[in-house]
Amino acid sequence: MSEPKRIALYGGSFDPPHMGHRKLVQNLLRNFPDLQKICILPNRISPFKRQKYFLPIESFNLCKLNFEDLDPLKIEVLDNEILKESISYTYESILEVKSKYVGYELDLIIGDDQVADLIKWKNIEIILKEVSRFIVYRRKYAPFRPIPLPNQLLSQKFLIQENELWKESSSDWRAYPSNKDLYPKVLDEILSIIQNKYPLEIFEQWRKVIQKELTETRFNHSIRVSNLAEELSISYGYLFPQKAKIAGLVHDITKQKTVDFHLEKFNRYGFDGFKSIPKEAYHAFSGKFYLSELGMEDSEILNSIANHTLGNPQLTALDGIVYISDFLGSDYFYDHPSFDDSFSLAKKSLAYGMNLKAKNTIQDLIAKNKSIHENTLQIYNKTNKLLEEV
Numbered sequence: 001m002s003e004p005k006r007i008a009l010y011g012g013s014f015d016p017p018h019m020g021h022r023k024l025v026q027n028l029l030r031n032f033p034d035l036q037k038i039c040i041l042p043n044r045i046s047p048f049k050r051q052k053y054f055l056p057i058e059s060f061n062l063c064k065l066n067f068e069d070l071d072p073l074k075i076e077v078l079d080n081e082i083l084k085e086s087i088s089y090t091y092e093s094i095l096e097v098k099s100k101y102v103g104y105e106l107d108l109i110i111g112d113d114q115v116a117d118l119i120k121w122k123n124i125e126i127i128l129k130e131v132s133r134f135i136v137y138r139r140k141y142a143p144f145r146p147i148p149l150p151n152q153l154l155s156q157k158f159l160i161q162e163n164e165l166w167k168e169s170s171s172d173w174r175a176y177p178s179n180k181d182l183y184p185k186v187l188d189e190i191l192s193i194i195q196n197k198y199p200l201e202i203f204e205q206w207r208k209v210i211q212k213e214l215t216e217t218r219f220n221h222s223i224r225v226s227n228l229a230e231e232l233s234i235s236y237g238y239l240f241p242q243k244a245k246i247a248g249l250v251h252d253i254t255k256q257k258t259v260d261f262h263l264e265k266f267n268r269y270g271f272d273g274f275k276s277i278p279k280e281a282y283h284a285f286s287g288k289f290y291l292s293e294l295g296m297e298d299s300e301i302l303n304s305i306a307n308h309t310l311g312n313p314q315l316t317a318l319d320g321i322v323y324i325s326d327f328l329g330s331d332y333f334y335d336h337p338s339f340d341d342s343f344s345l346a347k348k349s350l351a352y353g354m355n356l357k358a359k360n361t362i363q364d365l366i367a368k369n370k371s372i373h374e375n376t377l378q379i380y381n382k383t384n385k386l387l388e389e390v
């Protein structure tokens with residue numbers, strides 16, 4: 001009897017796909033020469049995750065660039081899930097792939113951290129019936145460390161891979177976009193996606209909006225912050241300076257609105273968090289809501305606006321850039337010539353810049369007998385530690 005024809009299904013967010021994913025597929029090609037096809041399935045909305053950073057069609061194109069050249073005959077990137085509007089479940093994808101490749105045995109590629117909860121996946125009985133082998137790759141447990149397999153699944157065939165753990169992760173990349181974790185073709189495509197989303201005309205549109213919302217002095221501050229955000233991006237190696245330029249421009253959009261305006265936004269969007277923040281920071285949070293009403297869809301920019309006053313210990317690169325630029329572009333900073341050295345140091349180091357703003361905010365609040373928000377203290381402590389380690 002001849003060997004069955006085999007196909008492997010590898011689904012995921014791929015938001016974006018990176019070198020770790022690529023290494024996994026290289027391993028599959030090397031270790032499973034019996035696979036006739038490896039189907040890569042970027043999902044639209046995962047049952048486990050939030051809204052994605054890249055649009056479905058962008059993820060699809062990025063996956064083609066990340067994987068197809070490894071073996072164009074064997075690798076196929078599927079568009080099944082990106083065409084759906086609703087949550088995608090693995091059992092549905094399995095059935096769709098099996099109906100496309102009739103007569104093939106199907107292997108499912110999963111991470112070691114997914115094994116324990118596999119039994120809870122929707123319609124697991126269909127998955128267990130249709131999947132021939134589970135190929136488990138390591139992303140949590142180091143090679144040769146036992147991976148706990150649930151009792152109910154022991155009868156299933158699990159093929160544990162002894163791959164090295166890779167350091168790349170999509171969520172780290174989203175927080176600190178850099179080129180080192182990406183396949184060069186993927187990087188080029190991402191740069192072109194972002195470049196096309198933020199051409200100069202978009203900046204000009206927002207500039208007109210901001211000019212109407214703010215007094216001349218506040219508008220001038222916003223332009224300074226915008227230019228600084230672009231400059232710091234280039235200096236820190238943040239890949240999307242044009243995004244930072246827009247974030248800096250719009251950061252104070254609701255700075256001159258009334259308290260009632262802010263409260264109306266908090267009420268409308270069910271934001272209870274305002275009770276624990278000082279009134280001076282209301283504009284950062286209402287700004288996020290107001291900007292999304294005006295058509296700003298980029299969640300990275302929106303979050304950087306919310307975080308620009310109090311900061312947040314988990315700041316992303318863009319959050320940090322806007323946080324620092326706001327300080328370096330403030331009248332307070334200009335009125336203190338003693339800051340001259342700090343300016344050039346802040347331009348070189350994100351941690352230094354964040355520390356500088358947090359420290360000055362703390363000193364200023366103490367001088368005014370005001371309370372210090374815990375986010376500011378946490379940023380100060382965290383960046384102090386980082387700077388001590390250098």
Ligand SMILES: [Fe+2]
Pocket residue numbers: 251252255283284308309326
């Ligand atoms: Fe502000």
Ligand SMILES: [Fe+2]
Pocket residue numbers: 221225251252326
């Ligand atoms: Fe500001």
